[in-house]
Amino acid sequence: xxxxxxxxxxxxxxxxxxxxxxxxxxxxxxxxxxxxxxxxxxxxxxxxxxxxxxxxxxxxxxxxxxxxxxxxxxxxxxxxx
Amino acid sequence: xxxxxxxxxxxxxxxxxxxxxxxxxxxxxxxxxxxxxxxxxxxxxxxxxxxxxxxxxxxxxxxxxxxxxxxxxxxxxxxxxxxxxxxxxxxxxxxxxxxxxxxxxxxxxxxxxxxxxxxxxxxxxxxxxxxxxxxxxxxxxxxxxxxxxxxxxxxxxxxxxxxxxxxxxxxxxxx
Numbered sequence: 001x002x003x004x005x006x007x008x009x010x011x012x013x014x015x016x017x018x019x020x021x022x023x024x025x026x027x028x029x030x031x032x033x034x035x036x037x038x039x040x041x042x043x044x045x046x047x048x049x050x051x052x053x054x055x056x057x058x059x060x061x062x063x064x065x066x067x068x069x070x071x072x073x074x075x076x077x078x079x080x081x
Numbered sequence: 082x083x084x085x086x087x088x089x090x091x092x093x094x095x096x097x098x099x100x101x102x103x104x105x106x107x108x109x110x111x112x113x114x115x116x117x118x119x120x121x122x123x124x125x126x127x128x129x130x131x132x133x134x135x136x137x138x139x140x141x142x143x144x145x146x147x148x149x150x151x152x153x154x155x156x157x158x159x160x161x162x163x164x165x166x167x168x169x170x171x172x173x174x175x176x177x178x179x180x181x182x183x184x185x186x187x188x189x190x191x192x193x194x195x196x197x198x199x200x201x202x203x204x205x206x207x208x209x210x211x212x213x214x215x216x217x218x219x220x221x222x223x224x225x226x227x228x229x230x231x232x233x234x235x236x237x238x239x240x241x242x243x244x245x246x247x248x249x250x251x252x253x254x255x256x
Binding site: 006009010054060073075079080 | 129132134191214215
């Protein structure tokens with residue numbers, strides 16, 4: 001399956017991209033996605049092991065099982081206000 | 082209730098206009114304003130970035146919670162994104178209630194929830210040209226991540242944060 005991944009602010013600048021599509025095995029979780037990205041090495045290895053993520057615009061636990069078409073956003077520490 | 086992420090300057094008088102109903106005796110406006118210093122450094126400006134879809138949704142959720150908790154639907158919340166200069170308004174929260182107590186509590190609820198949950202990020206521009214994302218934990222972003230490991234180290238997210246509870250930036254550039 002293909003998962004759409006979004007990066008914002010410091011993560012976007014770290015990786016040099018704001019969006020990418022990541023192929024994952026069916027049944028993969030948020031944790032699996034994070035591990036897959038970090039294993040790519042280079043700047044991806046600098047992503048936190050336990051980042052805050054949102055799946056389809058809602059904060060989600062890292063054991064959430066992903067399905068085709070999900071949009072996973074990596075959320076750096078927020079600083080609104 | 083009205084909430085929005087905006088790119089144009091926020092005009093406070095427009096925020097308050099027509100908010101209150103005849104039953105309201107209190108109408109309260111909070112403005113978050115860009116200040117010229119943070120943690121001892123001279124700040125020359127800010128740039129806000131948002132995950133716009135989620136941020137719009139989060140503001141709407143917070144307004145609905147506020148309405149439910151404090152018994153008023155006269156609530157307006159705006160957050161501006163893009164480049165802001167010193168003194169410009171980044172956040173406007175307006176609430177109207179029959180009595181002042183609920184207005185103060187409702188306004189406070191909105192700003193505290195917004196600071197914890199709203200997917201918005203802030204890059205501070207300093208006098209001299211340097212800049213950084215406030216609260217970033219990436220080592221490449223400078224020394225801040227190491228200054229206060231309790232709050233900002235990688236452990237804070239690994240151990241402290243539950244889903245739906247992102248770490249709080251306490252080094253705000255506004256208010």
